[in-house]
């Protein structure tokens with residue numbers, strides 16, 4: 007008999023049964039009272055995990071759509087911005103800004119490293135002034151979590167009025183996040199990561215400073231113009247048809263998250279992250295994240311031994327054990343295997359994934 011499928015990607019993540027069930031309900035009017043009530047509940051739930059008093063808006067896009075919304079709502083062509091790059095997703099943020107005409111400076115760190123707050127602060131002080139700094143909270147491509155509060159402090163100290171835009175797609179909902187207290191101006195996330203929901207919705211919140219910038223920003227925007235979303239949210243609506251099935255799912259997922267509690271969720275992810283890393287080391291494998299203190303609690307990137315093709319290992323894990331692991335992206339393809347452990351993940355899942363990885367590595371060694 008075929009083994010049950012186990013999805014261990016850093017997004018999309020596994021969806022609990024009751025959340026899946028919620029997603030199959032009949033459609034309702036997105037302009038009616040029932041939708042408005044659900045929409046407001048979802049906004050409230052998201053807000054708790056964003057750590058903000060601001061409203062959180064829902065976009066019918068994947069996470070990247072929300073990154074684009076972050077850029078086009080507060081920037082103008084010709085604005086000088088700094089992209090802090092520690093992996094693929096940090097680079098993407100800079101590319102989006104460049105595509106809309108920003109002048110992008112880049113500060114890059116090696117794969118496996120977190121951004122050094124001091125170096126970033128110096129770059130802002132000496133290379134600036136910048137209109138914005140673009141950063142990844144948790145770099146999913148390398149399994150590294152940036153020290154976001156320290157980065158925000160260093161950036162603010164270097165330039166008080168700079169906008170801080172953060173891709174929190176694989177962090178918010180799993181890692182402690184305080185948008186307001188840390189001084190983040192734009193924060194985004196996506197349904198298919200820690201929120202245990204299907205892909206198709208992304209979330210974004212703006213600080214007062216960012217809303218002021220949105221009034222004068224001149225990058226082209228229509229579908230993603232957040233001023234329209236703000237107007238419609240007053241009625242418990244989105245301006246355009248929302249992904250109603252995803253909102254059903256999110257409503258149930260967020261109720262589960264509220265029941266478990268913010269602190270308990272953060273503690274569970276911290277424990278699962280540490281457990282995964284410990285088990286990986288016991289297999290004699292090394293972790294891409296260089297500083298153990300900055301290793302991600304939502305995704306672990308594992309280096310393959312010299313001469314072992316990560317893609318062959320992954321294919322074997324799927325074929326033999328029916329477990330889906332993620333590979334490396336771009337330069338890291340073939341070199342690493344990534345295990346997602348955000349959302350509805352339990353120790354037993356990690357044990358099964360790592361047992362499958364161990365068996366595949368042994369088989370590859372013989373092949």
Ligand SMILES: *Cc1c(COP(=O)(O)O)cnc(C)c1O
Pocket residue numbers: 016017068069070071095142144145146173174175176196
């Ligand atoms: C998954 C992810 C993205 C991309 O999200 P899509 O939903 O695929 O557009 C961007 N940034 C980070 C940090 C991610 O983990």
